[in-house]
Amino acid sequence: MLNFNYSIPTKIFFGKNKIDVLAEQIKNCGSKVLLVYGGGSIKKIGLYDKIIDIFNKNEISFWELSGVEPNPRITSVRKGIEICRTNKIELILAVGGGSTIDCAKVIGAGYYYDGDAWDIVLDSSKINKVLPIASILTLSATGSEMDAGAVITNLETNGKLATGHKDMAPKFSILDPTYTFTVPKNQTAAGTADIMSHIFEVYFSNTKEAYLQNRMAEALLKTCINYGRKAIDEPENYEARANLMWTSSLAINGLLSYGKETEWSVHAMEHELSAFYDITHGVGLAILTPHWMEYALNDNTVNNFVEYGVNVWGIDPNGDKYEIAHSAIKKTREFFVSLGIPSSLREVGIGEEKLEKMAKQATSRGKLGKFKPLDAPDVLNIYKAAL
Numbered sequence: 001m002l003n004f005n006y007s008i009p010t011k012i013f014f015g016k017n018k019i020d021v022l023a024e025q026i027k028n029c030g031s032k033v034l035l036v037y038g039g040g041s042i043k044k045i046g047l048y049d050k051i052i053d054i055f056n057k058n059e060i061s062f063w064e065l066s067g068v069e070p071n072p073r074i075t076s077v078r079k080g081i082e083i084c085r086t087n088k089i090e091l092i093l094a095v096g097g098g099s100t101i102d103c104a105k106v107i108g109a110g111y112y113y114d115g116d117a118w119d120i121v122l123d124s125s126k127i128n129k130v131l132p133i134a135s136i137l138t139l140s141a142t143g144s145e146m147d148a149g150a151v152i153t154n155l156e157t158n159g160k161l162a163t164g165h166k167d168m169a170p171k172f173s174i175l176d177p178t179y180t181f182t183v184p185k186n187q188t189a190a191g192t193a194d195i196m197s198h199i200f201e202v203y204f205s206n207t208k209e210a211y212l213q214n215r216m217a218e219a220l221l222k223t224c225i226n227y228g229r230k231a232i233d234e235p236e237n238y239e240a241r242a243n244l245m246w247t248s249s250l251a252i253n254g255l256l257s258y259g260k261e262t263e264w265s266v267h268a269m270e271h272e273l274s275a276f277y278d279i280t281h282g283v284g285l286a287i288l289t290p291h292w293m294e295y296a297l298n299d300n301t302v303n304n305f306v307e308y309g310v311n312v313w314g315i316d317p318n319g320d321k322y323e324i325a326h327s328a329i330k331k332t333r334e335f336f337v338s339l340g341i342p343s344s345l346r347e348v349g350i351g352e353e354k355l356e357k358m359a360k361q362a363t364s365r366g367k368l369g370k371f372k373p374l375d376a377p378d379v380l381n382i383y384k385a386a387l
């Protein structure tokens with residue numbers, strides 16, 4: 001196991017009606033809030049009204065930034081920074097999915113940065129200080145509610161990049177699974193694929209001695225497999241929504257990755273797809289993942305895939321190693337299809353035209369991953385296999 005420092009600072013309030021803590025938690029940071037949300041789902045589910053009522057009853061002044069896009073744009077970040085500066089905001093409250101929370105995080109970091117906010121997306125070392133962030137999560141997927149990263153899109157440059165700073169982790173997040181009852185089937189499926197991908201990115205690793213982290217990762221993967229379809233079939237199944245929600249946070253908050261070398265190459269490849277074609281992140285991941293697995297499978301990595309097949313999918317450990325590995329990858333692909341996710345790039349409107357450009361851009365900061373290092377030609381091969 002590698003050395004690590006454990007720090008997961010976000011306070012989590014999990015369960016039905018946990019919004020009751022909102023006012024008291026906000027007041028730990030101040031009383032001037034920027035409320036950040038997306039295209040209106042929080043109004044439809046009555047959450048917006050509930051929050052405004054809490055603000056009014058507790059003398060919390062608030063400003064709003066609405067309309068944050070899925071794959072949040074740098075233009076929304078700039079608008080948010082402006083509102084925060086003009087009104088001396090003390091806390092940014094994001095209510096929604098990962099896009100809203102990510103947007104809030106970079107607003108918080110951009111508030112203290114003198115230049116244009118895109119600079120701090122390109123180079124996270126330029127972030128020194130962050131306005132406090134908090135979140136109320138409405139979609140189980142990204143884990144942004146409990147991590148310190150954010151992903152922002154710049155449509156002018158077809159750039160979609162991750163940035164991060166320890167102080168971008170929310171001060172607190174309210175996780176009430178009932179808020180996810182209305183998440184549509186396709187987003188529930190994409191969210192489940194995203195959670196699983198976060199686990200794969202740290203599970204498949206060169207670090208051999210992280211037994212504990214690997215068993216925890218397998219438990220989280222099995223939870224996604226057990227509850228992903230159930231949440232689609234029974235959107236108001238509290239048990240399914242609750243298990244997915246908590247898995248979303250634990251998958252990427254550091255618990256599984258501490259002490260390990262991590263990969264993150266499927267994410268880097270997917271970010272290009274959403275940067276150029278604005279597709280849903282989890283859909284791109286589900287399409288690419290089985291192809292990445294096939295590409296990564298070799299004599300050095302086969303035991304990792306056997307472990308995955310046996311421990312997660314219950315495949316008989318006594319068979320041929322490669323048969324077990326291929327069967328595990330097939331089961332992964334079939335699972336994503338069973339959730340209703342497209343299985344090829346063409347199905348989501350992506351053809352051959354920009355694959356080379358995307359492969360170059362995905363590797364512009366160097367090779368992807370260490371478990372299976374990928375150069376631009378490797379990425380291109382994976383994109384082509386996924387067509």
Ligand code: NZQ
Pocket residue numbers: 037038039040041042045068069070071072096097098099100102138139140141142143144147149150151179180181182183184187191194252267281282
């Ligand atoms: O905009 P609204 O109206 O709220 O609708 C949203 C949006 O259309 C809707 N939705 C959310 N909660 C709902 C709901 N609809 C009905 N009922 C509810 N309760 O779902 C749509 C998608 O929302 P979005 O926030 O975009 O989804 P997600 O949470 O999957 O976030 C995706 C973004 O996060 C980034 C992705 O790249 C993408 O930009 N990621 C962030 C990460 C992080 N911060 O650590 C890691 C991830 O790997 C990922 O890259």
Ligand code: ZN
Pocket residue numbers: 142194195197198267281
């Ligand atoms: Zn992701």
